Amino acid sequence: MFLFQLLGFFFASGSKKKEEPAPSAYEANHFKRGDLLEVPRTMFTHFGIYLGEGRVAHLIPDILPVLTRDRTAVSRAVSNQRLILGVVAKVASVRVDSLGDFAYGSPVLVNHTDIVCKQPPLDGERVAERAEKLLGSVAYSLLWYNCEHYVMYCRYGMAISYQTYQFCTTLRKIVCSRTSSCLTALCGAVFLLFLGCATPAPLFATLLLSFTIWMAA
Template sequence: MLPLKVEVPPNPILRVQHDISRWDIRLIPEGLHIYVHRPGYTHHGIYIGDGKVIHFVGPKAGPTRACKKCGFSRNTGHGVVETCLECFLDGGSLCRYNYNVPRVRLLITFHTMCPNCTTTERLESGREIVATAKEKLKEGFGKYNLLSNNCEHFATFCSTGTAFCQQVKYTAELAAFPVLPRPVGLLMFYRDLI
């Protein structure tokens, strides 16, 4: 007789979903902080509905030829821009940034800090987040700086009223402690519960 395998249902408190590429675009809420993986980093923006995104880009961002759908290109400028979702994704998969994640979830699953999750609460409603993003589209968000004023700073500012970048913190943490052992046994135990 084979031993019975007991399936432990996932604990919703411990579940964090990032990949939303299979969501119906009509169900993506306005004001959602979204991101896409790029080589070596993630690019962030605010979904404003109707397949459009407001995001903060550096001077060399964008395709060399103007997008037929939204007109975005490297030559149309930089700073805070509004583009179609396709230009934002640039062939990548759509992901969502998670706010108000319990600290225990971050520690159990990622054993350090997840660069696309935060314990910070998303204070604004979707409409208020979109209004802030549109305001910054008109006013600007200062000069782009990879470490101190980037796309994630922009998206977190629109969502919480405070600009911060988990990606920079995470990278700095990994650089500062590259040889620390990971708590593999504990991590494997908790991942089995998820």
């Protein structure tokens, strides 16, 4: 389902023009070096570390480096299409962009994670130095290493993602529910009867899967 949402957003975003914020929306004097910045996107929140002088380091998926060696093209702000294809291809890098390119027309929230994270933040200069040391290509995973893991490590020393936790919790509630267990058993029974192969092995596998989901619910 999540992949279908990504693909749907990819096709929908092609017809939308990026909205330009007001000139004063991203004034550098609103932020300090080492601040953790976050901006809302259509289906997720994007994170970055402020480096000073209007620059933000952030981990972002991008398909373009795989397709071309043109550094000028790659250095431009990553569009939604480039980002989503990068997610699918698991290609990403930690790069530095301007505040405007990082925000991509969205409002910027500063250090909001300090409220929800029990670990105290590191000194701002140390946070920024960590962010700068990790610049370049990185292994990317939508669930296990994304932009939030990157900034959380830089600011708190822990590579965690609340978005991933919430997604996995929601997925567990959907999959490991009694309704899912009953539907699995029903679909398995219909499948076996339709194919006329009610042999012990597939029947046992169907019952075992239903039982496992039921016990996990």
